[in-house]
Each structure stands twice: as C-alpha cells, then as structure tokens.
Amino acid sequence: MEAQFLPRAARWPILFLAVTALACRLNLGGPDRPAAAPVSAAAATEASTTWDEALRQAIRTRQLTVILTEEQLTSVLAERTAADPDSILHDPVVTLRDGVIQIFGVLRQGSVEANLRLVVTPVIDSDGRLGFELTSADFGPLPAPDGVREAISGMLSEALSGPMGSVATGFRVTSVAVADGDLAIVAEMR
Numbered sequence: 001m002e003a004q005f006l007p008r009a010a011r012w013p014i015l016f017l018a019v020t021a022l023a024c025r026l027n028l029g030g031p032d033r034p035a036a037a038p039v040s041a042a043a044a045t046e047a048s049t050t051w052d053e054a055l056r057q058a059i060r061t062r063q064l065t066v067i068l069t070e071e072q073l074t075s076v077l078a079e080r081t082a083a084d085p086d087s088i089l090h091d092p093v094v095t096l097r098d099g100v101i102q103i104f105g106v107l108r109q110g111s112v113e114a115n116l117r118l119v120v121t122p123v124i125d126s127d128g129r130l131g132f133e134l135t136s137a138d139f140g141p142l143p144a145p146d147g148v149r150e151a152i153s154g155m156l157s158e159a160l161s162g163p164m165g166s167v168a169t170g171f172r173v174t175s176v177a178v179a180d181g182d183l184a185i186v187a188e189m190r
Contacts, residue, residue, distance in 0.1 A: 028140035030115030033104040036074060036093040043075035064171055064187040070096050073183065077103070089116070096178045100135070107139060114140030122183075128172030130185065 047068055058064040073094040081087040092105040101120040106113055119136035137143065171187040178184075 026112050028112065028114040030140040031104065031117035031138050033091075033093055033106075033115060033117075034095055036091070037069075037071040039075045039078045040071075041075070041079065043069075043071045044079045047072035047076050058171070058187075058189060062189040064185070064189075066185045068183045070094050070181045073101075081105075096181050096183050099178050101132070101178055101183065116140075122176040122178060124173050124176060128174065128187070130173045130176065130187075 050066055050068060050072070054064050054066045073096070074092060077092040077094060081089050081092060088107050088109050090106045090108055092103060095102045095104070099121065101122070103116075103118040103120065105116045107116050115138075117136070117138045118134060120132045121135050123131045123133050125131060170189055172190055173185060173187045175186045176184070
C-alpha cells in the first residue's frame with residue numbers, strides 16, 4: 001500500500017509554489033545603493049562632447065581640462081552595460097566624493113543577484129599617465145578577494161581613462177580631483 005502524506009488535491013499547490021520559488025531570484029544583499037542620478041542618453045553624449053571640446057581647446061592652449069559629473073558617468077556606464085547582452089552589472093550608480101569614485105550596481109548571474117560597491121582612487125604615475133586603483137570591492141555580503149580586485153583595477157583603468165588613453169602619448173596628467181559630484185582631470189601637452 002502506498003503511503004500518502006498529502007492528499008492529492010494539496011500536492012499541486014505545493015508543487016506550484018516550489019517551481020515558483022525556483023524561478024525567483026536569490027538576492028544575497030550587500031552594500032546599500034545610493035539614490036541614482038538621472039540616467040539619460042543626453043548626459044552620456046554630453047560626457048563625450050566634453051572630452052571632444054577639451055581636446056580641441058588643448059590644441060590652442062596646450063592644456064586639457066575636463067570636468068565630468070556623476071550624472072554623466074552614471075549615464076555612460078548605464079549605456080555601456082545596457083548595450084552588452086553579457087553584462088552581469090545592472091543599474092549602475094557612480095558617486096564622486098572625498099577623493100574617490102564609488103561605483104554601485106547589481107550583479108546578476110543566473111538566478112542569483114548581489115549588490116556591488118567598488119571604491120576607486122584615481123592615480124597618476126611618474127610618467128603622467130592616469131590610472132585607477134580599486135581600493136575596495138564588496139560583492140554581496142563579502143569583500144572581493146585580492147586577485148579579483150587587481151583584475152578589476154586593470155579593467156577600470158582601461159575603461160575610465162579610455163579617452164585619455166587614446167591621446168596619452170601627447171599629454172601628461174598633472175592633477176585629478178574627485179569632490180562634490182565632479183571628476184576633474186587636468187593635463188598638459190608634452
């Protein structure tokens with residue numbers, strides 16, 4: 001004789017709930033995300049235009065000055081992650097305060113998601129090249145291992161200094177400041 005723990009009518013709702021639970025995302029939590037600056041295609045375009053104008057002026061003045069805002073950087077990052085169908089970073093928010101760049105977002109892979117916070121410090125090497133050092137990385141409830149932090153530092157340096165990287169041979173960065181919602185980069189022609 002077959003043992004029945006549940007009446008046949010009760011099995012379907014329980015099976016339905018189990019399948020539904022499997023389809024939901026498991027959120028691991030992590031650092032709280034700040035309120036996002038408005039994201040817009042116009043702000044992303046404005047960031048590109050700011051670089052172009054600064055480069056045109058540098059031809060005349062031999063000095064490059066670029067000031068980018070949180071809204072512009074958040075919009076550029078949101079645009080790039082949205083364009084990449086394989087991106088695991090979603091809903092990015094960039095803050096610019098007290099000498100550091102913080103990048104917040106949600107990492108999604110499969111049915112698991114976690115909040116992310118990267119703390120990035122701009123650095124200038126002895127040759128006047130702009131780079132970015134990842135000083136802290138939190139994924140979900142845990143800090144990222146050192147190997148992951150080093151890999152992300154390299155990627156951020158390449159991505160964030162991209163416009164400077166393409167003209168870096170002709171410029172020497174003299175200062176970088178991050179404060180009050182702005183990132184300011186000053187460079188001079190060699």
